[in-house]
Amino acid sequence: MSSAKLSASARSFDPQQLVRESLRHTHAYTPAVIPDAPPPRVIKLDMNESPYGPSPKTRAALASFSETNRYPDFGQTELRDALGRYVSRDPDTIICGAGLDDVLNTVMHAIIAPGDEVIISDPTFGVYRMLISLYDGVAVNVPLGEDFALRPQAVLDAVTDRTKLIVICTPNNPTGNVLDAAAIEQVVEGAPCLVAIDEAYAEFSRTSHLHLMDDHPNVAVFRTMSKFAGLAGMRVGYGVFSPEMARLLGPVVPAFHNVAMASRVAAIASLDDLDYLNGIIERIVADRDILAANLAEIPGVRPLPSATNFLLVELPTEEAKPVIDELARRGIFVRSFPHPDYGLHTYLRVTVGSTDDNDAFVNELNDILTGAGRTA
Numbered sequence: 385m386s387s388a389k390l391s392a393s394a395r396s397f398d399p400q401q402l403v404r405e406s407l408r409h410t411h412a413y414t415p416a417v418i419p420d421a422p423p424p425r426v427i428k429l430d431m432n433e434s435p436y437g438p439s440p441k442t443r444a445a446l447a448s449f450s451e452t453n454r455y456p457d458f459g460q461t462e463l464r465d466a467l468g469r470y471v472s473r474d475p476d477t478i479i480c481g482a483g484l485d486d487v488l489n490t491v492m493h494a495i496i497a498p499g500d501e502v503i504i505s506d507p508t509f510g511v512y513r514m515l516i517s518l519y520d521g522v523a524v525n526v527p528l529g530e531d532f533a534l535r536p537q538a539v540l541d542a543v544t545d546r547t548k549l550i551v552i553c554t555p556n557n558p559t560g561n562v563l564d565a566a567a568i569e570q571v572v573e574g575a576p577c578l579v580a581i582d583e584a585y586a587e588f589s590r591t592s593h594l595h596l597m598d599d600h601p602n603v604a605v606f607r608t609m610s611k612f613a614g615l616a617g618m619r620v621g622y623g624v625f626s627p628e629m630a631r632l633l634g635p636v637v638p639a640f641h642n643v644a645m646a647s648r649v650a651a652i653a654s655l656d657d658l659d660y661l662n663g664i665i666e667r668i669v670a671d672r673d674i675l676a677a678n679l680a681e682i683p684g685v686r687p688l689p690s691a692t693n694f695l696l697v698e699l700p701t702e703e704a705k706p707v708i709d710e711l712a713r714r715g716i717f718v719r720s721f722p723h724p725d726y727g728l729h730t731y732l733r734v735t736v737g738s739t740d741d742n743d744a745f746v747n748e749l750n751d752i753l754t755g756a757g758r759t760a
């Protein structure tokens with residue numbers, strides 16, 4: 385289309401017209417309901433963060449970090465070498481980013497043209513839909529089945545000549561379950577497109593699908609330092625790709641790997657402190673099981689089995705939202721899923737926090753639901 389000269393009246397600046405039409409009504413991610421009146425204390429159990437700070441080696445590395453004046457190594461060689469050793473893959477097949485979300489964004493940016501389709505399986509991580517819409521792609525939902533199981537044949541049946549990507553999240557957020565390995569393999573084997581496996585919580589479940597990459601170049605596995613390493617604030621995530629995909633994606637990544645200097649230092653030190661971090665993982669998993677047992681004692685409350693650092697919990701109320709809002713007024717933030725299409729409007733999702741925070745949550749939830757305080 386050739387450009388035309390503007391009339392004088394059309395020369396005024398209108399940001400509404402500037403932003404792409406399909407993005408004008410994009411909703412920002414809302415992490416938690418912020419109560420009108422500030423709560424007496426804040427216990428954040430809404431974003432699946434670690435309740436623990438950096439590992440001792442990470443703390444020390446950050447304390448002596450001073451190179452704020454230098455740009456990061458655009459190739460992130462040292463970080464990718466450390467990650468490569470951690471996941472036993474060739475560092476050249478690893479793409480880093482400012483969080484796992486950023487790497488997913490890079491992939492979608494590279495492969496989605498307007499109208500292209502991406503298959504997801506709700507209920508799952510909401511950011512996928514947001515990213516798909518950023519590139520004018522179409523999210524094709526093949527919902528999880530009974531017990532939130534992946535339906536491999538239904539996923540393959542949904543593939544069309546516009547399908548560019550299938551996203552599988554395991555363990556799945558927000559349901560917390562590990563998806564069946566044979567079902568995932570069936571999708572990978574039958575898919576003529578890229579299959580992205582989001583393993584943000586793999587360190588808690590001790591499951592991984594990295595081995596599928598040995599025989600299937602259409603697989604990409606996504607990981608993050610946010611959860612198990614307690615580095616959510618540093619923003620370090622990565623994807624492992626086939627050599628050819630990694631080569632094609634490299635130039636699409638902002639500044640090649642988009643990881644800040646301090647974040648790189650923190651991530652490398654964490655990967656050098658795995659004994660400590662494994663202890664943290666064990667503590668979170670043990671606390672999760674105690675939290676689930678305590679929740680199950682509240683009449684009608686049903687925590688679902690979880691392989692992650694969070695629990696999806698069914699409440700004995702018609703809607704979970706009023707309970708979640710009341711928890712927020714009391715300073716305890718958990719996640720709600722009020723949209724009826726999502727099928728989780730009677731559930732809340734709670735992150736496993738410190739022992740004190742978990743106990744405070746159980747106590748307040750019990751008080752709201754039964755009117756009785758509980759000493760956990």
Ligand SMILES: Cc1ncc(COP(=O)(O)O)c(C=O)c1O
Binds near residue numbers: 582
């Ligand atoms: C399934 C899943 N993928 C990705 C992310 C984002 O990870 P990051 O902090 O590395 O962007 C999250 C965070 O909650 C998540 O639950």
